[in-house]
Amino acid sequence: MSNLLECRNLSKSFGPVKALNNVNLSIGRGRIVGLLGPNASGKSTFIKICNGLLTPTEGEILINGHKPGIETKKIVSYLPERNYLNDWMKVSDIIGFFSDFYQDFSKDKAYDMLSKLGITASQRLKTMSKGTKEKVQLILVMSREAQLYLLDEPIGGVDPAARDYILDTIIRNYNENATIVLSTHLIADIEKILDDVIFIREGQIVLNKTVDEIREESGKSIDSLFREVFKC
């Protein structure tokens, strides 16, 4: 079977700024991939192109053999770095919304995770803290049986105690044929769950290896390698 995600000569410019510069990348199935880079390195831009929210300037991206569109949206579950939910909605409204539009959405799974995190489904989002809203979004995204999960900064806004639970949730809630791409700069927290690592800097891929390869070759943890590569 072909790779789940394939991109060729992908570039994206915002005016004179090149957010992505000639990126070539293949990501297989059943992997947990860390997309790691400093701020403004192109992580979000890449993920937004995968979701069809941005149009590439050059090159193309194929997910399961399709360009971003209705076919890929059915199999991609996306967690953006911002809040995209209507504030006036109740959690139960949003769960209804997701199950109306995504065939792979499991209501039971969502309600189960909500109760474990102590979030009431009848609560309106308006009354929730920023961290709680992020948890709700993550629950929605992980309640889908998607083939590709694209999680943009999934642990950025929550406290370290909740981070472990969230990472645990991510790992427990995907099937082994699915792939997760996680973008973050909080490497130490996610290092232990990763299979593959992609380092991105100024819109270019500077490293793309498995965690085992990195450990064997350099004998370093990803966190210390990251600090070395991206030394200011």
Added chain:
Amino acid sequence: MLARLLKYEIKATARLFLPLYAVLIIYAVINRLINPFYTLEIQGSFTFQTIFGTLSIIVYFILIVSVFVMTLIIIIQRFYKNLLGDEGYLTFTLPVNPWQHIISKLMTAMMWYILSAVFVLLSNFISIKDIDLTTLLNLIKSSIFNASFLILPILILVQLASNTMMIYDAMTLGHLFQKHRLLASFAMYCVLYIIQQVLLLILILPLSRGIFAFIFQSSTPTPGQLNSFFIFLIIPGIIMTAAHFAVINYILKRKLNLE
């Protein structure tokens, strides 16, 4: 999928429109009870009651105007926020074609235009006692001619649709800019408006001796002339609506760049 989009579209806008209509109807009921129109009619002199009656009527008209203004604002804001703002991150990751989003937005907008008009009319009937329906209908009929009785509402609906799509189009085009997207949207609206007016003029001028003769001769049109004039205006309205739709669909499908 379109049915589901419509369901959520109506749900998201109804929570804003229903309170608006409720205020209008409640105020109409209050007006009926204090009956300011009647008070003004029978009071010859300047009294506290006439002041109160006048104020009450002014507030009522302000309310009617604000219902229409709010209708437009809510419709514009819904499109902008739900497609081009942060909510667009969810809207555009749904497995739905862009054209379905556009159609669901337009259909819901049309529904609210009609409902706003219906509720304003309803509030008229409530607030004015002893309204004579047959006289009213006769008045409408005689003012726009029997023949145009059906054509005119269709023309109004087509014009509403084409103007709404023009606003949507302006916002979508404005979103192609890297910076100052709101300002660009206003500029785009002006550009589209000028284009539309020029096209309409090009269309009308060659027919200045035909269908539009009565305008240029400033004579009173016959019902038949007026009717064919209305029918003729419907066609460019439909074409403009379709053109805006094509542009919006192309941009949302091929050129989308959310902030």
